[in-house]
Amino acid sequence: MRYRRPGLDITSHTLLILCVIVFFLPVWMAIVAATHTQSSLYTGTAPLWFGSEGLGNFLAVLSDPVSRLGTDATRLLLNSTIMALGIAVGKITIAILAAYAIVFFRFPMRMLCFWAIFITLMLPVEVRIMPTYKVVADLGMLNSYSGLILPLIASATATFLFRQFYLTVPPELLEAARVDGAGPWRFLRDILLPLSKTNIAALFVIMFLYGWNQYLWPLLITTESDYMTVVISLKRMLTSADNLVPWHTVTATTLLAMLPPIIVIVLMQRYFVKGLVDTEK
Amino acid sequence: MATLRLDGLKKTYPNGFVALHGLDLTIDDGELLVVVGPSGCGKSTLLRMLAGLEDITEGSLYIGEKRVNELEPVERDIAMVFQNYALYPHMSVAGNMEYALKNRGIPKEERRRKVEETARLIGLQDLLDRRPRQLSGGQRQRVAMGRAIVREPQVFLFDEPLSNLDAKLRVQMRLEIRRLQKRLGVTAVYVTHDQVEAMTLADRLIVMNEGRIEQLGTPMTLYEQPASTFVAGFIGSPAMNFLNANADGDTLTLPCGSQLTSPVDVHGDITLGIRPEHLVPVEESPQALTVQVELVEPLGADTLAYATLAGQTEPLVVRFDGVRRLNEGDRLWLAPDRERLHVFDPDHGHRLTTTETSTTS
Structure with a gap:
């Protein structure tokens, strides 16, 4: 049901535009700040238009070691990407297999397994962080990609979602596949x-x-800058006891840190639509 | 092509429910056997046991000479057509049809040749690239058939394959299934709850009730000599009329006072079965059943009349020629054909014959 009321249109558009401005202004300021030199950012007023540096700050953080971190943003982005990809791929793989077992196989204590998985929803990393740290440390996985990825790789949420989806698959499809000789x-x-x-x-x-x-x-587990993720690095750059905060570097890194998630969303959104159009339950 | 032999086939579910009570049956090579019955009679369970989708609790199942109880569906060399078709939604028509061949490791060229051959046979050659979602109900049904045919199985199993189609398409597909099955000469078991489908398709017909075979025979045998009131009521449309009557030798007396000549020699209370099409209107006479028309259903070719007969709770259904004009409230005199009366035991519902009753009386 759609209503056509000009007054409502204007109000809602105004509201939406205002919200966009409120949300986008900080991003805009970050973009602008990333194009200035450090000294021009400390003049007292925050600039609202591009400065003299252009893309220079971006190229600098990507190629040269950032101060107080000892590594460049390329490495940070790479670490973050490896961690995020590892977690996403790992979680989905494990969830698919776990849900497949729970839905399509009959084995003893099947429901117990399901509930055991389900209960772990109540135990996010933050709750079990101390024991997990101990385990990871004992296994010698501090400062490693496996240490970053493995403790976060099992997901009850994803298992549950796949289970719900599998339950909607008509049982005849499985039977047809069995008759067709699919193991x-x-x-x-x-x-x-x-x-x-x-x-x-x-x-x-x-x-x-x-x-x-x-x-x-x-x-918690990365002490070496070689395994530091970009999100951590932002915090490190801001904690300076004696020096001025290098805002031009921080904003440039922030913007770089925002890029991969945006790329993933934009790319995968096309898959969403394609998947929605192509498949039929 | 194979014979199918069921030897005391029994199914008991874990909760103790017995779905099938030991079935003995041989299905001949190239025969189309239809299993018909109300829902819950065990007909689908039987089919799924033949397919290997359901475990066999007791007894043996032979396809050809081989005992197949323990074999997976694919090893039994059967093909099944499901009620909702169960097409793979993400595969094209060709993909659906060749999936079984692919799993069997048949090379691509041969697969394509077989799929195209089958597609021509059932008129799908222009639709091979489509997805199931882009097809009409009838076309999907055809793809499901094609998927079964392309594998050249020993046995076809049909699980109510036409019940999701509209009436017109159902008639058309019914003919097509019959023609294809005869042409391919593959043994087939067809499960349905629709007695018209059962009558028209079957070489032989099984009526099932509560996990037992109520009667097995050709469609006409079941129509002409139903073994019980259950079969009599299930085969034929509209269903047979059942009247309470009292028999004394070859004379049947109805509660309304009419007297009919019985085809069998029995004594005592009986259930009399008369098919709607075997009641003939006659001139007024004491022998005839006097009825009053309550409701008329003109069907074009036929006219059905629901009429009340004194002493009977259920209205009597009578089938007239379509040219006959009837009005509600009309009085009619009907004479049933003596040869086509069916006499049943009123308690157990089984058919009474002269030989059987002459010994008891």
């Missing part, structure tokens, strides 16, 4: 995965962002 792996690969393309795309976006934005865990 469990073939059924998963040829029928179930193509059907859950949309779910996989959606979850990938969510899980990639979740991995990218991780703060507490990487902060």
Whole structure:
């Protein structure tokens, strides 16, 4: 149902535009600040238009080691990407397999397994951070990609979502596949995965962002700058006891840190739509 | 092509419910056997057991000479057409049809040749690249058939394949299934709850009730000599009329006072079965059943009349020629054909024959 009322149109548009300005202004200021030199940012007024540096600050943080970090933004972005991809891919893989087992196989204590997985929803990283740290430290995985990824890789949410989706798959489809000679792996690969393309795309976006934005865990286990993620580095750059905060570098890094999530969303959104158009339950 | 032999096939579910009570049956090579019955009679369970989708609790199942109880569906060399078709939504028509061949490791060229051959046979050659979603109900049904045919199985299993189609398409597809099955000469088991489908398709017909075979025979045998009131009421449309009557030798007395000549020699209370099409209107006479028309259903070719007969709770259904004009409230005199009366035991519902009753009386 749609209403056509000119007054309502104007009000809602005004409201929306205002919201966009409110949300976009800080981003704009970051973009602007990233094009200035450090000294021009300390003149007392925050600039609202581009400065003299252009893309210079971006290129500088990407190629030269950033002060107080000992590594450049390229490395930071790479670390973040590896961590986010590892978490997203790992979570989806594990969730698909776990949900597949729970829905399509009959084994003893099947429901117990399901509930055990489900209960872990109540235990995010923050709650179990001390024991997890101990385990990871004992396994010698501090300052490593596996240490960054593995503790975050199991996801009850994703398992649950896949389970719900699998339950909607008509049982005749499985039976038809069995009659057609597809074993469990073939059924998963040829029928179930193509059907859950949309779910996989959606979850990938969510899980990639979740991995990218991780703060507490990487902060805890990465002490070497070689494994530092970009989100952590921002905080490090800001904590300066004696020097001025290098705002031009910070904003440039921030903007760079924002890019991959945006790229993922934009790219995967096309898959969403394609998946929605192509498949039919 | 194979014979199918069921030897005391029994199904008990874990909760103790017995779905099938030991079925013995041989289905001949190239035969189309239809299993018909109300929902919950075990007909789908039977089919799924033949397919290997459901475990066999007791008894043996042979396809050809081989006992297949323990075999997976694919190893039994059967093909199944499902009620909702169960097409793979993300695969094209060709993909759906060749999936079984692909799993069997048949090379691509041969797969394509077989799919195209089958597509021509069932008129799908222009639709091979489409997705199931882009097809009409009838076309999907055809793809499901094609998927079964392309594998050249020993046995076809049909699980109510036409019940999702509209009436006109159902008639058309019914003919087509019959023609294809005869042409390919593949043994087939067809499950349905629609007695018209059952009558028209079957070489032989099984009426099932509560996990047992109520009667097995050709469609006309079941129509002409139903073994029980259950079969009599299930086969034929509209259903047979059942009247309470009292028999004394070859004379049947109805509660309304009319007397009919019985085809069998029995004594005592009986259930009399008369098909709607075997009641003939006659001139007024004491032998005839006097009825009053309550409701008229003109169908074009036929006219059905629902009429009340004194002493009977259920209205009597009578089928007239379509040219006959009837009005509600009309009085009619009907004479049933003696040869076409069916006499059943009123308690157990089984058919009474002269030989059987002459020994008891």
